[in-house]
Amino acid sequence: QASVSNVKESEASERTVVVAGLPVGRFSDQSLATSVKLHFQDIKNEGGDVEDVIYPTRTKGVAYVIFKERKVAENVIRKKKHHLGKKTVQAQLTVSHFSEKVFCSVNAILDLSVFWKQVILENLIRDLEKKIPTLCFGTLEPNGRISVQGSFLAIQRLRESLWLKASSLLEKNRNFISEGKELSRQRPKRSLQRSHASLESFRPLPPEMTGSGETLVLDTDVFLYLKEKCKCYESTLKKFNILSQERVDGDITTVCLKSDRGGCQRNTVKHVKQLIEEYAHSLQCELRKETFVLEGKEKREQRTIKLACEQLKLRYLQVLVKFCRTHIDIIGSSSDTYLFRKQVMKLLGQIII
Missing domain, CATH: 3.30.70.330 (RRM (RNA recognition motif) domain)
Structure with a gap:
């Protein structure tokens, strides 16, 4: 087989x-x-x-x-x-x-410890599995972390579901506090406050930042290509005077956008967010990724692949080459990645023979 x-x-x-x-x-x-x-x-x-x-x-x-x-x-x-x-x-x-859905598999680590005081984590995971059956969940660790794998869109749905869950629990806490002031003076109040603070710690990655900021989540490969190979990303930020703060978490990158002029620039930031999402969506459909696995190969073969990729990236300027310890990723259009890989394999075959 x-x-x-x-x-x-x-x-x-x-x-x-x-x-x-x-x-x-x-x-x-x-x-x-x-x-x-x-x-x-x-x-x-x-x-x-x-x-x-x-x-x-x-x-x-x-x-x-x-x-x-x-x-x-x-x-x-x-x-x-x-x-x-x-x-x-x-x-x-x-x-x-075969190579079209190159960004279909995303690995992420969830920290569900923020929900400890509110829900049973095992039940929460079961609910998420039913809601998004295409996701594959790992084993829940004692610290509340769990690995999850699935398509980028499924990971986005997961993030939205968790944010809605967190928002719902926060709202319930507010209602409990406002409707039961006498109870809030007793010991349960401290428990609610701790839970509230714990859930607030989920806020570093909200769908929309408070104030004039906005947050968007992108596939890391798409984001890196957008930032390094497309002039539109930096030029759009510069044109609208937007500052960006980026955080890479494996296959997912979170980008926080905010106006550098301060004040009420919410509409401008939203507009830039929409533009970047459109750029990213376009790339998501166009880009292809090929991977050269280095792990398990002889050192001579590894050096040949690395050298070939270093030389070819100077010819294929629209191909993003990512050098990692165990592999090399090449990301670009279907034709560019095909020709790039073909040239590397040809050179590798000549040397080995």
């Missing part, structure tokens, strides 16, 4: 499609894989001979389907709507090229 890493390194990538939106939790993994295979073998769905179905994968609700012919992969992608299952339990699928 093929693996995702094997697909990346072979011509099978041209015959492979990414299938997202599988109904997680309703069926066994084997049953889902069989259903996916039957769906994409059906000529009614523009399908054909399926070589393999890779499921489960690292991303919850996402499978990889490898066809025997490239044209079949193109046909199923061209078909806009795919529905898996019967009328009673039907899931709408999103089908794309």
